[in-house]
Amino acid sequence: MPDIIILLAGLFLPLFPLSMVFNALFDRLQHVVLRCVLLIGWPHIGLAIIHSTDTNVPTWIISWALATSLLYALRMLALRGVGQWNSFLATSMWAMLWLTTTDMNQSMLHIYTFGVTAPLVLLALLSAGLEKRFGAAYTGLYDGLAQSIPRFAGVLVVVILAAIATPLFPGFFIMLKLIMDTSLAMPAATFALLIIWLLWSWAGVRLLQGLIVGPASQGEVADLNLMSCWSYVIALIALMLSGIYLSGGLL
Amino acid sequence: MMSELILVIILLPLLSALFMHLLAGRLGRCVARISVAATLLSTLFSGVLLWLSLSGDLVDKSISISPWTILYFDSLSILMALVIGLISLVVHIYSLRYMAEESGYARFFVLLDLMTASLLLMVAAGDLITLIIAWHFVGVFLYFLLGQDTRNPSAYRYAFWTLITYRIGDLPLVLAAVLLFQAYGTWSLPIIFEQLNQAPNAHSVFGLPLPEVIGILIALAAFARSAQFLLHTWLPYTMDGPTPVSALMHAGIVNAGGFLINRFAPVFANTSDVLQWVFIVGFISAIIGSVLMLVQNDIKKSLGYSTMGQMGFMIMECGIGAFSLAIYHLIAHGVFKGTLFLSTGSVIHAARKDDGVPKDELYTFVVEKRPAISRKPWLLMAAITLAVPLAILIASHWLVAEDYFQKQGAIILLFFGWITGAQLIFATYRTHAQNLWRLLIISILSFAVVILGYIFISHAFEVYLYPDAAFREKLFVAASIEKIRFDILVGVITLTIVLGWLVAYYFERNRNGKHPKYTGRLWTMFYALISRELYLTDLYSLLTRTILSSANKLNVWLRWN
Numbered sequence: 001m002p003d004i005i006i007l008l009a010g011l012f013l014p015l016f017p018l019s020m021v022f023n024a025l026f027d028r029l030q031h032v033v034l035r036c037v038l039l040i041g042w043p044h045i046g047l048a049i050i051h052s053t054d055t056n057v058p059t060w061i062i063s064w065a066l067a068t069s070l071l072y073a074l075r076m077l078a079l080r081g082v083g084q085w086n087s088f089l090a091t092s093m094w095a096m097l098w099l100t101t102t103d104m105n106q107s108m109l110h111i112y113t114f115g116v117t118a119p120l121v122l123l124a125l126l127s128a129g130l131e132k133r134f135g136a137a138y139t140g141l142y143d144g145l146a147q148s149i150p151r152f153a154g155v156l157v158v159v160i161l162a163a164i165a166t167p168l169f170p171g172f173f174i175m176l177k178l179i180m181d182t183s184l185a186m187p188a189a190t191f192a193l194l195i196i197w198l199l200w201s202w203a204g205v206r207l208l209q210g211l212i213v214g215p216a217s218q219g220e221v222a223d224l225n226l227m228s229c230w231s232y233v234i235a236l237i238a239l240m241l242s243g244i245y246l247s248g249g250l251l
Numbered sequence: 252m253m254s255e256l257i258l259v260i261i262l263l264p265l266l267s268a269l270f271m272h273l274l275a276g277r278l279g280r281c282v283a284r285i286s287v288a289a290t291l292l293s294t295l296f297s298g299v300l301l302w303l304s305l306s307g308d309l310v311d312k313s314i315s316i317s318p319w320t321i322l323y324f325d326s327l328s329i330l331m332a333l334v335i336g337l338i339s340l341v342v343h344i345y346s347l348r349y350m351a352e353e354s355g356y357a358r359f360f361v362l363l364d365l366m367t368a369s370l371l372l373m374v375a376a377g378d379l380i381t382l383i384i385a386w387h388f389v390g391v392f393l394y395f396l397l398g399q400d401t402r403n404p405s406a407y408r409y410a411f412w413t414l415i416t417y418r419i420g421d422l423p424l425v426l427a428a429v430l431l432f433q434a435y436g437t438w439s440l441p442i443i444f445e446q447l448n449q450a451p452n453a454h455s456v457f458g459l460p461l462p463e464v465i466g467i468l469i470a471l472a473a474f475a476r477s478a479q480f481l482l483h484t485w486l487p488y489t490m491d492g493p494t495p496v497s498a499l500m501h502a503g504i505v506n507a508g509g510f511l512i513n514r515f516a517p518v519f520a521n522t523s524d525v526l527q528w529v530f531i532v533g534f535i536s537a538i539i540g541s542v543l544m545l546v547q548n549d550i551k552k553s554l555g556y557s558t559m560g561q562m563g564f565m566i567m568e569c570g571i572g573a574f575s576l577a578i579y580h581l582i583a584h585g586v587f588k589g590t591l592f593l594s595t596g597s598v599i600h601a602a603r604k605d606d607g608v609p610k611d612e613l614y615t616f617v618v619e620k621r622p623a624i625s626r627k628p629w630l631l632m633a634a635i636t637l638a639v640p641l642a643i644l645i646a647s648h649w650l651v652a653e654d655y656f657q658k659q660g661a662i663i664l665l666f667f668g669w670i671t672g673a674q675l676i677f678a679t680y681r682t683h684a685q686n687l688w689r690l691l692i693i694s695i696l697s698f699a700v701v702i703l704g705y706i707f708i709s710h711a712f713e714v715y716l717y718p719d720a721a722f723r724e725k726l727f728v729a730a731s732i733e734k735i736r737f738d739i740l741v742g743v744i745t746l747t748i749v750l751g752w753l754v755a756y757y758f759e760r761n762r763n764g765k766h767p768k769y770t771g772r773l774w775t776m777f778y779a780l781i782s783r784e785l786y787l788t789d790l791y792s793l794l795t796r797t798i799l800s801s802a803n804k805l806n807v808w809l810r811w812n
Contacts, residue, residue: 020812027812071805078802084811146401157395166391167384176380176425183429187457190429194422201418205394205411213398213407247319 005053006061012046013098014091015061016068026087032128035083036121043094043113050101057101065098066192073196076203082127082137085207089163090120092196093171099178099189111246115170118239119162122232126156130211133221139210147216149223155232157208162239164204165197170243256296257324258314260332261371263293264339268364275357286360287343290367294336300329305715311441313377319438323377326716327513327578331374334582338503338589339367345593346495353493359399363499366392370503374510378438379428382514386424386472386507390417393504397492406491413485420475420482424511427468434461444517451521462518466525469515470532477508477562480536484788487547487555494592497551501558502589506581508562512569513578513716519569519729520722526730530570536563539785546782551595558588572730575713579705666744 010018022042029035050057072092079085093116100109129152130137145153165171175197182189224232267289275282303309304326311325343363350359369392373385390413397410428438434454435443446453447462454461473479478486486505490497512519512529519526540560547553561584568577717723731737783789 020809023812074798074802075806075809076802077799078806143404144402153401161391167387172384176383176429179425180429180432183426184433184456190426194426198415198418198422202415205414209404209407209411213401213404215402 002053005049006058009046009049010064012042012049013065013094014068015064015095015098016071019068019072019091019095023084023087023091026090027084032124035124035128039086039090039117039121039124040114042090043097043117044110046094047097047101047106047109047113051106057098061098062186062189065095066189066196069093069095069196070192070199073199073203077199077206079203079207080139080210082123082130082139082207082211085203086120086123086127086163089200089203090117092200093117093120096174096178096193096196099181100174103181104177108246112170112174115239115243115246116165116174118235119159119169119171122159122235123163126152126159129224139207142217143210143214144212144216146212147214148221151229152224153212155224155229155236156211158236159232160204160208162236164200168240168243170239170246173243173247255314256300257322257328257332257375260293260296260300260336261322261368261375263289263296264364264368264371268361268368271357271361271364275361280351280356282357283343283347283360286364287340287347289364290336290340290343293367293371294333294340297329297333297336301333304329313439313441315377315439319378319380321377321381321439322375323440324375327510328375330578330716331510332371334585335367335370335374335503338499338585339363339370341589341593342495342499342502345498346493349495349596350493353400355399355401359396359493362392362396362399363495366396366499366504370507373507377440379431379440379443380438382440383421383425383428386476386511387421389504389507390414390421393417393496393500396496396499397489399493399496400491403491409485409488409491413489416475416482416485420472423468424472427465427472430456430461430468431465440514447517447521460521462521463523463525465515465518466522467528469511469518470525470529473508473511473566474532475508476511477505477566478536478559479508479532479563479566480539481787483536483540483559484784484791486559487543487552487784488788490549490551490555494595498589498592501554501592502585505558505562506565506585509565509569509577509581512566513574516574516717516722516726519574520725522729526570526572527732528570530567530730533563533566533568533570536560537567538563542781543784546778554588554591558584561588570730572727573709574726575716576709578716579709579712666741666748670748 007018011021014022022038026035026038029038069092072088072095076085076088076092079088094113097109097113100112104112127137133149134142142148145156162169162171165175175193178193179190182193264286267286271282271285274285278285300309309324309329311323313324314322316322343360346359346363350356353359366389369385369388372381373389376382376385394410394414397413398407400406431443432438434456435446437443451462452460456464475482489500492500537560540556540558540563544553544556544560547556561580565577565580565584568574568580713723717726732740780786
C-alpha cells in the first residue's frame with residue numbers, strides 16, 4: 001500500500017497524530033447535525049480509501065493503530081466534556097478497524113462500522129440535549145441527572161453502555177471478532193485490545209458517575225419527552241437486534 | 252418437553268422486568284408483586300426440574316437456539332438454578348417492605364429481575380458466548396443495584412470498584428473462550444468438553460498444553476468474581492448499597508467463581524499444575540480474609556472479609572479436587588450469609604436494648620453477687636480441642652469411604668476441620684460461661700453434626716454432580732502433588748499448628764505478666780499492617796490516581812485533541 005494512501009486513510013481511520021484533525025474538527029463543529037454527519041461519514045471514507053487499493057495493509061500499521069486506540073482510550077479517563085469523550089471514543093474505535101480491513105468482507109465491514117458508530121451518534125444527540133438544558137455537556141457541573149431528569153438519565157446510561165461495547169450491542173461482537181483474529185497470530189495485540197476494552201469501561205463509568213449520580217442540583221429541568229424516549233429505545237433495540245443478527249457473519 | 256422449562260425459568264424474570272417497567276406508572280408499588288410472582292414461579296419450575304433430575308427422569312441435554320445461543324441442561328445448572336431462584340425469592344420478598352420507603356422502588360425490582368435472569372442464564376449457558384454475555388451482565392447489573400441510591404456518590408464509588416474488578420475478571424474468560432473456539436471450532440461447551448476428554452493434549456497454545464492455559468484463564472476469571480487475594484478489595488467496601496443487594500451479592504453473586512470452576516471441570520481434570528495454584532490462592536485468601544475480618548470494627552466490613560475467607564475456602568476446595576464440595580460450600584455459605592445480612596436490621600434493633608457484651612468477671616462477682624467462675628485446667632482443654640475434632644473427622648471419613656485417607660484432598664480438609672473445631676472449642680472455653688461443660692458438650696455435638704453433615708451431603712453432591720467415578724478420581728489426581736512434597740507440607744502444617752498452640756498457651760499463662768519489648772513492637776507492627784488492610788487499598792488508590800493524572804497530563808500536552 002503506498003505511503004500516501006496510508007496517510008490519507010490514517011486521517012479517516014484515525015492514526016495518531018493524524019487523529020488530531022478529526023478531534024479538532026469535531027470540537028469545532030458545534031451543530032449537532034453536522035457532528036452526526038461527521039461521525040457517520042468519517043470512517044467510511046477511510047474504509048473506501050483502503051478498499052480502493054487491492055494491496056494488503058502492512059503489519060506495522062496494526063501496531064500504530066493499536067497504539068492510537070490505546071492512547072485515546074487512556075486519555076478518555078481524564079475527560080469531562082461529553083462531546084470530547086465521544087470523539088475520543090470514536091478515534092479509539094475507528095483506529096481498531098485497521099485490524100479488520102484485511103479479512104472481512106467489504107460490505108460487512110461498512111455495516112459493522114456503522115454499528116459501532118451508531119451509539120456515538122445517539123450520544124452526540126444526547127450531548128446536544130444536555131447543552132440545551134444546562135448550557136454545557138460537562139461532568140461535575142450539574143450532578144444528579146438520575147434525580148432531576150430520570151428518563152434522560154436512563155437513556156444516557158444505556159447509550160453509554162452501548163458505546164463501550166457492552167454485550168449484545170455491535171461493539172461487543174466486533175471486539176470479540178478482533179480478539180479472535182489476533183489471539184494466535186498477534187498475542188500482544190490481543191492483550192492491547194483487552195486493555196483498551198477495560199479502559200473504555202472505566203472511562204464510561206467515570207462519565208456516567210459524573211453526570212447521573214448525586215442530589216439534583218438544578219431547578220426545574222424538562223425531562224426527555226415520551227416520544228423522544230421511545231425513539232431512543234427503538235433505536236437501541238434495533239441496534240441490539242442487528243448486533244445479534246449480524247454476529248452470525250462474524251462468529 | 253420438560254427440559255424446555257429451563258428456557259421458561261430464564262424468561263420469567265426477564266418478562267417480569269419488562270412488564271414492571273411498563274406498568275410501574277399505573278400500578279404504583281403493587282407492581283413489585285409481579286416480580287415476586289415471577290421469581291416464585293421460576294423457583295418452583297427449578298424445583299420441579301431438580302426433582303425430575305434426581306428421580307432420573309431427565310438426562311443431560313442442550314437446547315440450541317443458534318450456534319452461540321445454547322442452553323445446557325445438566326445437574327449443575329439445575330441445582331444452581333434452584334439455589335439462585337431461592338436466594339432471589341427471599342431477597343425479593345424481603346425487599347417488598349425493606350425498600351418501600353426508598354426512591355426508585357420499581358427500578359430496584361426491575362434490576363433485581365434482570366440480575367436474576369443473568370445469573371440463571373449464566374448457570375444454564377451451554378456455549379461460550381452466552382456465558383460471556385451473562386457473566387458480563389452480572390457485573391453491570393450489580394453496579395446499578397449497588398448504586399440504587401443515585402444521590403449517594405459513595406455508593407457509586409465502591410460500586411465502581413466492583414465493576415472494574417469484574418471487568419478485569421471478564422477479560423481472561425473472553426480470552427479462554429476465544430482460544431477454545433480457535434482450537435475446537437465451536438462455541439458449544441458440551442462438544443468442546445467431549446473433544447477435550449477424547450484427546451486432552453491435541454492442542455497447544457504457544458507451546459503450552461491448551462487445558463493448562465484455559466485452566467489458568469478460567470481460574471483468573473473466578474478469582475476476580477470470588478474476591479480472591481489481590482482482587483478482593485471491592486468486597487468489604489461495597490456496603491453502601493441496600494441490604495438486600497448485599498445479601499444477594501454475598502449469598503449468590505460472589506459464589507460465581509466456584510460455579511465457573513465447576514463448569515469447566517473437564518478442563519481442570521486434564522491439567523497438571525493449575526489446581527495446585529488454585530489451592531494456594533484460595534488458601535492465602537482464606538487466611539488473609541479471616542485475619543482481616545478479626546480486626547474490623549465495622550460489622551458490615553467484617554462480614555465482607557468473612558465472605559472473602561469463605562470464598563478462599565471454596566476456591567481451596569476446588570484446588571484439592573473436591574469440586575462438588577465447593578458447590579455444597581457455596582450453597583451453605585449463601586444460606587447463612589444471606590441470613591446474616593437480612594437479619595442485620597433486627598440485630599441493630601435488639602442491640603439498642605441489650606448490647607450482648609458479657610459482663611466483666613469482677614463486676615458479676617461484686618455487683619451481681621454471682622460466684623466466681625471456676626476455671627478448668629488449661630492443658631486438659633487444649634487436649635480436648637485437639638483430640639475431639641480429630642476423632643470426629645476420622646470417624647466421619649471412615650464412614651464415607653475406607654480409602655478416603657489415600658486422597659490428599661481429604662487429609663487437607665481434615666486439617667482444616669481440625670483447626671476449625673479446635674478454634675470453636677477454644678473460643679467456647681474463653682467465653683467464661685457459668686456452665687462450661689454443658690456449653691462444651693453442645694458445641695462438640697454441633698460440630699459433630701456439622702462435620703458429619705458436611706461429609707455426607709458433600710458425598711451426595713459428588714454422586715449427583717459427577718456420577719462418573721473415574722472422572723471424580725481424575726479430578727483428585729489432577730489436584731494431587733508428589734508424595735514427598737505432600738508429606739513435607741503436612742509436616743509443616745502440623746508443626747505450625749503445634750507451635751501456634753504453644754504460643755497460645757504461653758500467652759494464656761502469662762496474661763498479666765510482662766512480655767519482652769520486641770514482641771510488643773512486632774505485634775504493633777503486625778496490627779498496623781492488618782488494620783490498614785495490608786495497604787492494598789492505598790496502593791490501588793495510588794495506582795488509580797497515577798493513571799488518571801497521566802491521562803490528564805497527556806491531554807494537556809496534546810492540547811485536548
